[in-house]
Amino acid sequence: MSGESHFIEFSKPFIDAAKNVFETMVFTTLETQKPIMKNDSVSRGDVSAILGLSGELEKNGSKCQYKAMLVVSFPYDTYFKVASAMLGEAYTAYVPDIKDLGGEIVNMIMGNAKRDLKTMGYSSNMAIPSMIEGKDHSINYPTGTHVVLIPFKSTHGPIYMEICYSETE
Amino acid sequence: MALKADIKILVVDDMSTMRKIIKNMLSQIGFTNISEADDGATAWPMIENAIKEGRPYEFIVSDWNMPQLSGLDLLKNVRSTPGLEKLPFLMITAEAEQGNVVIAVKAGVSNFIVKPFSAQVLKEKIDKIFK
Known part of the structure; x- marks a missing residue:
């Protein structure tokens, strides 16, 4: 399988984890919209929480x-x-x-996704979450990564999850 | 609630929003005497001072991952202190890996909770600790 096909299986635990986190802690269900590959660095939201992950796939x-x-x-x-x-x-x-709230949300999503990723062969080390705020802010993706944008509908309004991923030998 | 409402509780988490969420849940359950610390390194002197003042904490709720002193190291400090060997200590973590549970149990944790969690789940864990 290529890195691109791994990317699809890699993304699924994050969708499941996000649904779990929002249902348990935010008391809202997330309705997944059609994912799209993202080709620009502009955030679709005004407040972004970001968390890096690295490790080995076996x-x-x-x-x-x-x-x-x-x-x-x-x-x-x-x-x-x-x-x-x-x-x-x-x-x-x-x-x-409320400035660290987004960081806590991505921390919980990543922590939950890590468990499923492990069963799929991914070992992983989480970084510390960071926040960016402001209209039309940019996100600095690691070079060479693919980015998928997964929009969600919720009773609180739209939420946008992005996952970027790349493999090296 | 079987437990007395004014049991002295310390909530330890480096994220202010998570401290607030946990405090809200503890209040919902019925607890009234809740203090907070923003790191294990802040919590440890509070725990020591409370002993010196003769009003020790009766229950610690701590996050695992904190930048200065982790929840695991705080737990180890607590367990190695005479008189605190059995202080109820609930560990909270975002990482749902079995390995973490084993490490925490070996270090003497009273119970373990994985984020995200509801007030009901928190209550069930507390009930198990104090039964």
Whole structure:
């Protein structure tokens, strides 16, 4: 299998994990929309939480290194509604109280996905989450990675998950 | 709630939003005496001072991954301190790997919870610890 075909199987645990995290902690279900390959670096949201992942894939007796990145982006209104649901207070601005919320969400998604990835042959080391905020902000993807954008519908508004992935021998 | 509501609890997590979520859940369950620390390194002197003041913490809820002193190292400090060998200690982690559970159990954790979790799951874990 090529890195590109691994990319498809690699993405699935993140979709399952995101649904689990949002259902348990945000009290909303995510409805998956059609994924698209992304060819630009502009975020579809106003607030993005980013988490890097790297490790080794062992499959059918062969091994390779991989690097990946998970991005979850929210329009401001969605982010405030998600924060309000999770923290039990009404938020209408990007205040310090909610600045690490996106980081905690990607941390939980990645942590859950890691368990399934392990059963698929991926060992993985998680980085520390970071946040970017602002209209039309750019995301700095690792060079040589493919990026898939998976939009979700939720009762709090649209949420955009991006997964980028590449393999090296 | 079988446990007394004012049991002295310390919530340890480097993410302020997660501390808030856990505190909200503990309040929902019925607990009223909840303090917080933003790292294991902040929590440890609080635990030591509480002993010196004669009002020790009765329950620790700690994240695993923290930048200065991890939840695992905090647990090891607690377990190696005379009088704290049996202090109820609930570990919270985002990483749902079996290996982590084994490591935490060996270090003497009272129970283990994987994010994401609901208030109901937190209550069930607490009930098991204190039964």
